[in-house]
Amino acid sequence: MAIVRAVSAVGIKEDSELTSPSCGEAGASLLSGIEVNAQYSAGDLDGPGEGPGEYPFTRGIHRDMYRGRTWTMRQFAGFGSARDTNRRFHYLLAQGQQGLSTAFDMPTLMGYDPDSPRSLGEVGREGVSVATIDDLELLFEGIDLGAVTTSMTVNCTAPILLAMYVALADRRGVPRARLGGTLQNDMLKEFIAQKEWISPPAPSMRLVTDVIEFCSNELPRWNPVSISGYHIREAGATAVQELAFTLADGIGYVQAAVDRGLDPEVFGPRLSFFFNVHNDFLQEIAKIRAARRMWASIMRDRFGVSSDRACLMRTHAQTSGVSLTAQQPLNNVARVALQALAAVLAGVQSLHTNSLDETLALPSEEAATVALRTQQIIAEETGVAATVDPFGGSYAMEAMTDAMESEANAIIERIDQAGGILAAVEAGYPQQEIAESAWKFQKAMERGEYVTVGVNAYSDESAGSPVEILSLGSEVEKSQVERVIATRASRDASRAASALAELGQAARSDRNMMPPMVEAVDACCSIGEISDIFRREFGVYKDPAWT
Amino acid sequence: MAERRHRILVAKAGLDGHDRGAKIIARALRDGGFEVIYTGLHQTPEMIAETAVQEDVDGIGLSILSGAHMTLFPQLLKELEKRGAGEVVVFGGGIVPDSDIEELKKMGVKAVFTPGESTEKIVEWVRANVADAV
Structure with a gap:
């Protein structure tokens, strides 16, 4: 409480131009955006809530939660060449991990081949490099696509990666109906926060909807979009803003799919979410509880679904990268543990814990292992997994959950009035609100109103950085460049050319682009070539550079 | 600073979209009396150099x-x-490791600030090393 009170006591009122209505009033906590009282009592409760596993699922989506099955420890991995990451995948599967989670490098994420001048210095650096189906084949060598679930963190090139995965399964004779996994494919939050894009928002939404439709028809076990607040929060949003913008994005996708003629009872259960878990322990739990309740009511009241399955929010969570410090990096282990505990107490379905060294460089193997062990300690040693929603009924938790819900609903209402999330994003509303919160936080931190241990309090200049740093050479880039050139040279050139032409035609029509995309990647067309079609047919989005 | 407002180009190079820091620095420098131009994301070194000259x-x-x-x-x-x-x-x-910072300085990069640095310090540095030096 000390930290929150320090923030509340000074308030953000004194500098009036920094006060934004979306951040709540002066007493609001800086990180969350809701007011926090020193104590709560029965008067703060709205009456007895529902039980776990009951609509609107505030208390969790299962009656017995982790007693039935513990959450999935899904650590994000990927670096270097497809072969490097394939080795890592086999190691993780041998350790008993059932789900794979793939990190791609920036050129793959942004639609450039390794030999593009735009890719120079970035190939294989922040994730694995995948340019053609040949790379994906290597990435999943010796892995049964019908048995594992695969999460692919990719957005503007998500349709291409999904097409490759499907084409690879087809080649191996794995029925599409057996493919299980998650594609992030959340373009709205790209424009709002993560800023990886190719084309403008409207055609980007069309591609997201193509994927939802394709999965609805062909891949019943696939989650076509992971509606993500994580990046929104990392970019500087408060918890309330994260909650509101994420659910508003969700509303945008459901509406787009409904407009396409799809049935929310069918695709609704396959929508998944991804939240950040930041430092405000209680308020982060309240945020996720509120998110479940709000989503259930959005699906039922706004979109008229009746089945519980289409109303319940399944969510992944990740501890907050931005909360970690380069100073005294070992302290990050404590931060990650507390944030992970909050995620578990909030009843998330899967969790990634960050590595202590990630403000310094890419995670070393030792740091990545400590991160995984942190989850195992929570699961196996603390006993918290035995009780569903242990904070349910707490005056403070219920009041905070209500506050999150009402503050976030106010923002969603504003977005509705602005004509929906696509219009709001085109106008830059969420982007500018988030930049404002980030600025406010930075200034509060520099004034000492928000304490970060080891940075603006208890700092120790003499403490060097005791962690080993992972460094990568440039060999991967060289070999990836050679690989993609070799693939282009050895493929059936006329099949590739006609597949690309067909894809361009589909882009200009209102046909779903996924079937011709599967043919194009199977004909060994590359990420860069297909992204060039997006650039040509849909245009290139230029950063409005709001500051 | 009185006679001329010095101009700073805040630039984002490469393919990543992490612009939280760049935007905060842009705003802090503007508050600190500089004229600031922000390139926006996904710029190539050529584009940045071109803008700097123009x-x-x-x-x-x-x-x-x-x-x-x-x-x-x-x-x-x-x-x-x-x-x-x-x-x-x-x-x-x-996010630049210390050993790389040393090497970058040898190449001619005057300073590299890492996570946790205060905007106040950065603005001060720019005042001392850009404004007063020009």
Whole structure:
């Protein structure tokens, strides 16, 4: 409480131009955006809530939660060449991990081949490099696509990666109906926060909807979009803003799919979410509880679904990268543990814990292992997994959950009035609100109103950085460049050319682009070539550079 | 600062979209009395050098969080040199290991700020090393 009170006591009122209505009033906590009282009592409760596993699922989506099955420890991995990451995948599967989670490098994420001048210095650096189906084949060598679930963190090139995965399964004779996994494919939050894009928002939404439709028809076990607040929060949003913008994005996708003629009872259960878990322990739990309740009511009241399955929010969570410090990096282990505990107490379905060294460089193997062990300690040693929603009924938790819900609903209402999330994003509303919160936080931190241990309090200049740093050479880039050139040279050139032409035609029509995309990647067309079609047919989005 | 407002180009090079820091620095420098131009995301070193020349800036603050700093900083310096703008003060920020910072300084990057640095300190540094030096 000390930290929150320090923030509340000074308030953000004194500098009036920094006060934004979306951040709540002066007493609001800086990180969350809701007011926090020193104590709560029965008067703060709205009456007895529902039980776990009951609509609107505030208390969790299962009656017995982790007693039935513990959450999935899904650590994000990927670096270097497809072969490097394939080795890592086999190691993780041998350790008993059932789900794979793939990190791609920036050129793959942004639609450039390794030999593009735009890719120079970035190939294989922040994730694995995948340019053609040949790379994906290597990435999943010796892995049964019908048995594992695969999460692919990719957005503007998500349709291409999904097409490759499907084409690879087809080649191996794995029925599409057996493919299980998650594609992030959340373009709205790209424009709002993560800023990886190719084309403008409207055609980007069309591609997201193509994927939802394709999965609805062909891949019943696939989650076509992971509606993500994580990046929104990392970019500087408060918890309330994260909650509101994420659910508003969700509303945008459901509406787009409904407009396409799809049935929310069918695709609704396959929508998944991804939240950040930041430092405000209680308020982060309240945020996720509120998110479940709000989503259930959005699906039922706004979109008229009746089945519980289409109303319940399944969510992944990740501890907050931005909360970690380069100073005294070992302290990050404590931060990650507390944030992970909050995620578990909030009843998330899967969790990634960050590595202590990630403000310094890419995670070393030792740091990545400590991160995984942190989850195992929570699961196996603390006993918290035995009780569903242990904070349910707490005056403070219920009041905070209500506050999150009402503050976030106010923002969603504003977005509705602005004509929906696509219009709001085109106008830059969420982007500018988030930049404002980030600025406010930075200034509060520099004034000492928000304490970060080891940075603006208890700092120790003499403490060097005791962690080993992972460094990568440039060999991967060289070999990836050679690989993609070799693939282009050895493929059936006329099949590739006609597949690309067909894809361009589909882009200009209102046909779903996924079937011709599967043919194009199977004909060994590359990420860069297909992204060039997006650039040509849909245009290139230029950063409005709001500051 | 009285006679002339110094111009700083805040630039984002490479493919990553981490612009939280760049935007905060842009705003802090503007509050600190500088004229600030922000390039927006996904710029190449050529594009940044071109903008720097066209806008006649005194300094460039390059933000890189993708790990590609050892490629992009030298390219920017080279592109500036090519355009006869080698005198523009280049500094930067991002997740850059100490050993790389030393090497970048040898190449001609004047300072590299890492996570946790206060905007006040950065503005002060720019005042001392760009404004007063020009």
